Amino acid sequence: MISEKQPRLGEILLEKGLINKGQLTLALNNQRISGKRLGKILIDEGFVSEQDIVNLLEMQLGIHQVQLDDIDISTEVVRIIPESLARKYNCLAYKIEDGVLYVAMADPLNLVAVDDLSVATKYQVESCFAVSEDIKRLINKFYGFNEEDREEVSEEQLDEIKTKVDEAPVVKYVNNLFIHAIRLRASDIHIEPQEDDLRVRFRVDGVLQVIAPPPKNLQKLIIPRIKLMSNMNIAEKRLPQDGRMEINIDGRGIDLRVSSLPTLDGEKVVIRILDKSMFLFSIHEIGFSELNLANFNNLINHPFGMILVTGPTGCGKTSTLYTALSQLNTFEKNIITVEDPIEYRLRGVNQVQVNTRAGLTFANGLRSILRQDPNIVMVGEIRDTETADIAIRAALTGHLVLSTLHTNDAAGAITRLLDMGIEPFLVSSSVIGVVAQRLVRKICTQCQEPYVVEPDSPERRAFNVPPEEKLILYRGRGCGHCNRTGYSGRTAVHEILMVDNKIKELINEKSSRDVILKYAISNGMKTLQRDGLAKALKGITTYREVMKATYNE
Numbered sequence: 001m002i003s004e005k006q007p008r009l010g011e012i013l014l015e016k017g018l019i020n021k022g023q024l025t026l027a028l029n030n031q032r033i034s035g036k037r038l039g040k041i042l043i044d045e046g047f048v049s050e051q052d053i054v055n056l057l058e059m060q061l062g063i064h065q066v067q068l069d070d071i072d073i074s075t076e077v078v079r080i081i082p083e084s085l086a087r088k089y090n091c092l093a094y095k096i097e098d099g100v101l102y103v104a105m106a107d108p109l110n111l112v113a114v115d116d117l118s119v120a121t122k123y124q125v126e127s128c129f130a131v132s133e134d135i136k137r138l139i140n141k142f143y144g145f146n147e148e149d150r151e152e153v154s155e156e157q158l159d160e161i162k163t164k165v166d167e168a169p170v171v172k173y174v175n176n177l178f179i180h181a182i183r184l185r186a187s188d189i190h191i192e193p194q195e196d197d198l199r200v201r202f203r204v205d206g207v208l209q210v211i212a213p214p215p216k217n218l219q220k221l222i223i224p225r226i227k228l229m230s231n232m233n234i235a236e237k238r239l240p241q242d243g244r245m246e247i248n249i250d251g252r253g254i255d256l257r258v259s260s261l262p263t264l265d266g267e268k269v270v271i272r273i274l275d276k277s278m279f280l281f282s283i284h285e286i287g288f289s290e291l292n293l294a295n296f297n298n299l300i301n302h303p304f305g306m307i308l309v310t311g312p313t314g315c316g317k318t319s320t321l322y323t324a325l326s327q328l329n330t331f332e333k334n335i336i337t338v339e340d341p342i343e344y345r346l347r348g349v350n351q352v353q354v355n356t357r358a359g360l361t362f363a364n365g366l367r368s369i370l371r372q373d374p375n376i377v378m379v380g381e382i383r384d385t386e387t388a389d390i391a392i393r394a395a396l397t398g399h400l401v402l403s404t405l406h407t408n409d410a411a412g413a414i415t416r417l418l419d420m421g422i423e424p425f426l427v428s429s430s431v432i433g434v435v436a437q438r439l440v441r442k443i444c445t446q447c448q449e450p451y452v453v454e455p456d457s458p459e460r461r462a463f464n465v466p467p468e469e470k471l472i473l474y475r476g477r478g479c480g481h482c483n484r485t486g487y488s489g490r491t492a493v494h495e496i497l498m499v500d501n502k503i504k505e506l507i508n509e510k511s512s513r514d515v516i517l518k519y520a521i522s523n524g525m526k527t528l529q530r531d532g533l534a535k536a537l538k539g540i541t542t543y544r545e546v547m548k549a550t551y552n553e
Helices: 009-015 021-034 038-044 050-061 083-089 111-121 132-143 155-165 168-183 216-229 290-300 317-328 362-369 385-396 410-419 424-430 458-463 501-508 513-522 528-537 543-549
Strands: 091-097 100-105 124-129 186-193 198-204 207-211 241-249 252-263 266-275 305-310 335-339 350-353 376-379 400-405 431-443 448-452 472-476 487-498
Touching: 009 021, 009 038, 009 050, 021 038, 038 050, 083 091, 083 111, 083 132, 091 111, 091 132, 100 111, 100 132, 111 124, 168 186, 168 198, 168 216, 168 241, 168 252, 168 266, 186 216, 216 241, 216 252, 216 266, 290 317, 290 431, 290 487, 305 317, 305 385, 305 410, 317 335, 317 376, 317 400, 317 431, 335 362, 350 362, 362 376, 362 385, 376 385, 385 400, 385 424, 400 410, 410 424, 410 431, 410 487, 410 501, 410 513, 424 431, 424 501, 431 472, 431 528, 431 543, 458 528, 458 543, 472 528, 487 513, 487 528, 487 543, 501 513, 528 543
Parallel strands: 100 124, 305 400, 305 431, 335 350, 335 376, 376 400
Antiparallel strands: 091 100, 186 198, 186 266, 198 207, 241 252, 252 266, 431 487, 448 472
16 A cells, blocks of 8 residues: 655645545544554545555656556566565565566555565565555465465464463453344354454344454454364464354353355454344244235145245245244154254254265255155255255155245246246146245334325335325334344245145246236235335334335335
């Protein structure tokens, strides 16, 4: 990044119209507080791009700008600069000419860096501008990951790391982080190394929220501590890893699934929080309207057939299936699932974890399940034609099969199966219903307030209310209970396609999604958007949440 020591950088940018006075003042104030370089602050705030600054300073100072992707760079030239210095100064050697080493730098005006490089390489160094991210990317391409990551870690070093991450301050911070996330009802914790610090975010009600960063002296110990707790290899930083741990918070058992991913600035960790006490709702608490609840109960009480729950990732499909299984789970029924991963353990249900490395796929697992005399089978997801074909044939041979698909709506699930090559007569004979689902945030009950909708607002058009009629909707003001968001918790909106004789005919005729949808609506099916708007009228959620979740309608 360009150094703030560059003379009159702010004034030059101002003069060229790339920033305004207010942006410069804000950046200078930020610089006094943080000590960061002015150029970096302007870029981080989104006032200018790094390329803007590089172009400007090339024009003002005559320092050459190099486009690294346009140059054929040899590994031998790159490695003239020791990796430690390349990373320290974010620079890359790209050619030698007449005894001069040409080096692309994010901050070519850093004379200390140029001197260090000259001493280390024994070459005269000519520094040039290049975009910071291009340099970082090529450093990783030519050197690989950090030297410290590639080196084998000795037992002594491992013991030292383990001792540090077991010390009271980092243990206390990580424990408090988990407690804070769980009490806020977060579904995920994101711990993300940045260039200068460690960013921590919680996903609450589907939305990421930044929380205060950890103390500087603990930042390098937090991720190793979490990896150690979840039985991951703390010496391995080059490859993604998965881990798991169980903790007890406020008397509740909590499962934590941990995933690490190497990035340019270090390992990023995401922790999925699976709070058993918040799960296994009654079927009445899942968000079904009266009509949809009756239809859903009708479907799951069929002795055989296939029920599909559809929607994008993170819309609660698996939770809906688990809730159905918990209602169906009796001593008289043999219930078996095949999942990837198993998110919650259901007492009395035989759950199988997919293991592709060992050859246990959804399709293979499902074949084996059908030899175990099941009454009810849940397949975590239909991902391919083979799994779809086996699941459908299981539904036709006397089993109740529940599964998920990634489609936008209920009618789309039918045509997806046909597109996968399943014969229409098999689909029409096996599928008894499709549930499409989305999650919307609920209005905080502590700060909920009504408001009168303006005559010319889009809300009136959505509810089909004329301007002369009064329309009252609800919103949250924001309070301490909801962390000033106006929302607390989530609920689902649904559409349930019941497969009757007419829809079977349409399937056999290979009718389009639109034709099936049109008939279903005429036969009384409420779309996702209609179900959501009904919840907005009742003050459960907001008009904006509904439209955000069902925009494609």
